[in-house]
Amino acid sequence: MPKVLISDKMSASAMEVFKNRGVDVDVITGLSKDELIKIIPDYDGLAIRSSTTADADIINAATNLKVIGRAGIGTDNIDKTAATARGIVVMNTPFGNAVTTAEHAIAMLFSAARQIPAASARTQNGEWPKSDFKGVELFNKTLGIIGCGNIGALVAERALGLKMKVIAFDPYLTPERAVKLGVEKVELEQLFRRADAITLHTPLVDGTRGIVSREMLAITKKGVIIVNCARGGLVDEEALKDALDAGHVRAAALDVFVTEPAKEHALFGTPNFIATPHLGASTLEAQENVAVQIAEQMADYLLSGAVSNALNTPSISADEAPRLKPFVDLAQKLGTMMGQLLSDPIMSAEFAYKGEVTKLNTKPMTAAALSGILRETMPDVNAVSAPGLAAERGIEVKESYVDTAERADSLIRITVQTKERVFAIVGTIYRGEPRIVRLFGVPMDAAFSDKMLYVRNSDKPGFVGALGKLLGDNDINIATFSMGRMEQGGEAVCLVSVDGEVSKEVKAAIKSIPQVLIVNSVTL
Secondary structure: OOEEEEOOOOOHHHHHHHHHHOOEEEEOOOOOHHHHHHHHHHOOEEEEOOOOOEOHHHHHHOOOOOEEEEOOOOOOOEOHHHHHHOOOEEEOOOOOOHHHHHHHHHHHHHHHHHOHHHHHHHHHOOOOOHHHOOOOOOOOOEEEEEOOOHHHHHHHHHHHHOOOEEEEEOOOOOHHHHHHHOOEEOOHHHHHHHOOEEEEOOOOOOOOOOOEOHHHHHOOOOOEEEEEOOOOOOEOHHHHHHHHHOOOEEEEEEOOOOOOOOOOOOOOOOOOEEEOOOOOOOOHHHHHHHHHHHHHHHHHHHHHOOEOOEOOOOOEOOOOHHHHHHHHHHHHHHHHHHHHHOOOOEEEEEEEEEEHHHHOOOHHHHHHHHHHHHOOOOOOOOOOOHHHHHHHOOOEEEEEEEOOOOOOOEEEEEEEEEOOOEEEEEEEEEOOEEEEEEEOOEEEEEEOOOEEEEEEEEOOOOHHHHHHHHHHHOOOOEEEEEEEEOOOOOEEEEEEEEOOOOOHHHHHHHHOOOOEEEEEEEEO
């Protein structure tokens, strides 16, 4: 039974989901780093929110960990590079608190436009400062959205309902998607120049750090409103204070800060500045949603291999997992065989999908095949870590697709380029079982088995008898025997499934058979 640790406070519903699905679960919060390192080897999964930092030290200590689940969107507190290198899936819940965060951004926008917190505080302090608070309408104003993913799109929908004009900067926003959302896609500088209010909904990465910079604030309209309910670090906080003090920025509302908890800050007390303590996802509904969703996602992965909302590996839905499994298994076997039969460094690998298999999600197949190829030299590689390890080693990975397949419903072809030669292996699924239909240019029909002998030989009489006698003399039983050849009298390939180990001495004896050119073992 897989075992999960919940190390941060979250809804008790998460624990119930794990238990009901048959996953053992412990809830231990408030652990120090050293305490977590000590116990993490006992767990297959780690469920966290924002309090736990899953850094490289913790990940490297997690010898059995298979998945880290973040109940929420931001994963800045997870070392995704270290997790990927260890083959650990990192997943989040991008939809569970999307509505809540979008609503908070709109609430902050209204509060900034009308200075509601300051007006409330002074009124409750015994004043009646009606003449001091002249707000601005949002109607017919232009809202600039930086980052138009799940949350940004929800903010756009709500802003359009307020009859605002919406412009958006997002490198991944397609023109078609922009039209569907009813927003105008613009470049970043254009957004800063045109917007009456700017709201941020992008992750914190190198390309977005300090995106609201002193230079960009300088080109905004006088009286612009800035809202950040995404991640601390997107806004140059010192530059924002200067712009507020100068009256260039009318108002700013931040829910997130570079350093949290932000108990002291230069912006605190600045006129027209509003702060909330990272409340974007803090509603009863959102906390329940993200807890349940991360538990369901992690349980699905640990029990069935289904992957949802993963940040470092292709997603596989619970519905498609049974259909994908035979092809993922085929791809991994083909890759493993390829990796064990090659001795030269690999320069590139192409994964070609033909026929009905092209209608499925092929990314998990490619990842599985790639892990099989690399496993001979990197035993700890898996489908999660394989793409990154291949990229580190300069191996070019390509995919191609053909709607029809020859003599089969579906075919997977792996073509590997070394410095000297190109090698290819082709497989299919026949009656639910993986089969090899072409190996290094030779057509054949062979099943996979745990232990196999690969022999390349000249197609001349006497070879089969000599090979069979030699294996028999060494008490090695033959389970299956498959052969193929390019042409009569040319080179042939023989795949022999055997029941026992084939020693170096036996392989050397096989190599001494006159017709034999190459002999290798394959272990799946």
